[in-house]
Amino acid sequence: MGLGMSLLGKGMPSAKMLGFLTDTLYKQFTEKPIGTFEEFHLAILDIFNSFNSALPGRHYDVPTREDVEEYYKKWQEETDAEKKKKVFMELMTTKVNTSKLDDSTMVVGLLTPPAAMAVKRVGETVPQIRVIKAIPDVIFVPSATLIALISVKLSKRMSIKKHIT
Structure with a gap:
């Protein structure tokens, strides 16, 4: 099939x-x-x-x-x-x-990985959050992307519920 x-x-x-x-x-x-x-x-x-x-x-x-x-x-x-x-x-x-992907999901999916790498590099230099250095890039970037995509979906659903009620 x-x-x-x-x-x-x-x-x-x-x-x-x-x-x-x-x-x-x-x-x-x-x-x-x-x-x-x-x-x-x-x-x-x-x-x-x-x-x-x-x-x-x-x-x-x-x-x-x-x-x-x-x-x-x-x-x-x-x-x-x-x-x-x-x-x-x-x-x-x-x-x-x-089903079609909406534009916001596509933009967030494309922009989050480079932004996550930049945030990780900056976070490694800040003494208070040096622990971020211990997290490998292979885990950090997909996790950040997934969290960003989930938050976009949830915020869309919440805004749709507000418009319906």
Whole structure:
């Protein structure tokens, strides 16, 4: 499945490969017992979870709850297995988008490593925090970058919550 998704970045895969991918997705989807909307929604979320955790690079956003609910109703109305599969494939092809990094995350990710190195060099000369010399650059720079990225994500979420409420 990873091979097929890597082809998406270099152009559209062949119809045969796309058919194989969608069949595999649908098989994973139908292996779970689906009787209620919550079970249907959990099965969709499980697909995206395994997809995004297994594939490096491009990730996919989960469709909104309203979209999933709409397709669940369509899926419930169908009695034929092929028509149910068609409804599922329609959901996957029309409502799934690739997730995009926002500009602030990209800028922080690019600027933090050189800034962390500069801060470490300056910190090594300050007598009160000479302990920073004991921390290797290989640990300090990625840790600082990770902390900066987490703080950007948290601050974005907090600002979004303020705008919503």
